[in-house]
Structures are given as C-alpha cells and as structure tokens.
Amino acid sequence: MSASAYYKPSEYQGRFHTSSSAAPASSAHRPSAGSGDVERTRSSAKLRLAMIAAVMMIGCFGLGALVHAFAGDGEVQAAGIPAVRDTVVVKPGDTLWSISEQRVSKGDDIRAYIVKLKKANGLSSSSIQAGQVLQLP
Structure with missing residues (x-):
C-alpha cells in the first residue's frame, strides 16, 4: 500500500509528508465544503435587500404623488355647492x-x-x- 492510503489530515496535519500524488496537507489549498453556497446566500440576501429598498422608494414616490395630486391649492370648497364670490x-x-x-x-x-x-x-x-x-x- 502507498503512504497516501493511510493519510489522515486530522491526525497528521503538518507532521506527515506524502508524495505529490497525495492530497495536500493544508486546508488552505482545498476548497471548503459549501463555500459556493455561502456566497450564493450572501449575494441573494444583497439582491433581496436591494429589491426591498427599491420597492420602498417607489412606494414613497407614489404616495407623495398621490398626496400632491389631491392636496389642492389650500382653498376649502364645499362639495356640490358653488362658492358665491363678489x-x-x-x-x-x-x-x-x-x-x-x-x-x-x-x-x-x-x-x-x-x-x-x-x-x-x-x-x-x-x-x-x-x-x-x-x-x-
């Protein structure tokens, strides 16, 4: 059997050297399990936050437009009764x-x-x- 068959990173990390065909001893050289999932989750959270902010901004502008449209010019008028003016x-x-x-x-x-x-x-x-x-x- 070769030396790489007995390689256990958790037991011999840094103390056991194998040939170039063996797995690397340092975990820095190996991609961590699920690192793509973490990045995908972060980017989707950022996208969700941006979408929520955009919807809130559109809602605020829409509400402002409605208020402006129905605000009038400050004159109070009774409904259906024409104002008598001099x-x-x-x-x-x-x-x-x-x-x-x-x-x-x-x-x-x-x-x-x-x-x-x-x-x-x-x-x-x-x-x-x-x-x-x-x-x-």
Missing part, C-alpha cells in the same frame, strides 16, 4: 393693481392678491378691459 366690473383706467389696492388690508402684499385675482379669473396676463367682470378671491 365681483367687480372693470372701469376705464382700472388695472389689477388699482383693483387689488382697494381690497387689500394695509401691510398685506398686493402682488399676492393679484396672483389670486388672476387665478380666480383664469387670466394669463395682467391685461384687463373696461366692462370686464372679475370675480374677487
């Missing part, structure tokens, strides 16, 4: 500034009222005509 008829020489100036309290920003006035009337510019009826915000 109106003003534009006279010759009137401007959005002069109309807003008459309705804004002292110290309030006239520009902010003009923005609301334009929005309430669907105006894209500040141009108004005599005889035009404007709804007041």
Whole structure:
C-alpha cells in the first residue's frame, strides 16, 4: 500500500509528508465544503435587500404623488355647492393693481392678491378691459 492510503489530515496535519500524488496537507489549498453556497446566500440576501429598498422608494414616490395630486391649492370648497364670490366690473383706467389696492388690508402684499385675482379669473396676463367682470378671491 502507498503512504497516501493511510493519510489522515486530522491526525497528521503538518507532521506527515506524502508524495505529490497525495492530497495536500493544508486546508488552505482545498476548497471548503459549501463555500459556493455561502456566497450564493450572501449575494441573494444583497439582491433581496436591494429589491426591498427599491420597492420602498417607489412606494414613497407614489404616495407623495398621490398626496400632491389631491392636496389642492389650500382653498376649502364645499362639495356640490358653488362658492358665491363678489365681483367687480372693470372701469376705464382700472388695472389689477388699482383693483387689488382697494381690497387689500394695509401691510398685506398686493402682488399676492393679484396672483389670486388672476387665478380666480383664469387670466394669463395682467391685461384687463373696461366692462370686464372679475370675480374677487
């Protein structure tokens, strides 16, 4: 019998030398049993974690989009009941500034009222005509 037939790594590790055809004495040269399984488990855990993070991010963005879509512009309106608003008829020489100036309290920003006035009337510019009826915000 050859010497490699009696080789037992656990008993003779480092003390028994065999020929080149025998199994290596050091466990560093041999692949450990199941090392591929450990790597596969780690990579699948990383993939699972990345997928969970991606789903959570998409969920957050979706929720934010829903909140933004239904948030409105801050005005409270009763369902089915049209809001009764005051109106003003534009006279010759009137401007959005002069109309807003008459309705804004002292110290309030006239520009902010003009923005609301334009929005309430669907105006894209500040141009108004005599005889035009404007709804007041």
